[in-house]
Amino acid sequence: MAAQTTSEAKKVLSVLAKAKEPMSNKQVAEQAGMESKSVSGTMTALKKDGLVDSPVRCKYAITDSGKKTLKG
Numbered sequence: 738m739a740a741q742t743t744s745e746a747k748k749v750l751s752v753l754a755k756a757k758e759p760m761s762n763k764q765v766a767e768q769a770g771m772e773s774k775s776v777s778g779t780m781t782a783l784k785k786d787g788l789v790d791s792p793v794r795c796k797y798a799i800t801d802s803g804k805k806t807l808k809g
Contacts, residue, residue: 743777745771750799753789759796764797781790 748769753760760768766776780797783789788803799807 743779745775747781747807749776749783750788750803751781751798753799754804754807756798758792759793759798761796765797 748771749765752765752768762776763773765771765780766773769776773776780789783803784791784797788800788806789797790791790800791797
């Protein structure tokens with residue numbers, strides 16, 4: 738679970754936590770002020786750790802575990 742401790746991961750999780758609907762990597766990148774490639778890699782690691790989910794094809798949402806990680 739190394740991904741969740743990086744500042745990039747925290748940026749991605751905080752953007753997803755504020756979102757009302759699942760977001761694409763591009764939308765997250767725009768909101769977080771990051772590059773799409775960086776968000777894509779971070780998102781893959783977060784999904785592997787169970788902190789984000791993909792309820793819609795190519796879009797992501799934060800999970801309950803992700804919310805707990807962000808708070809903690």
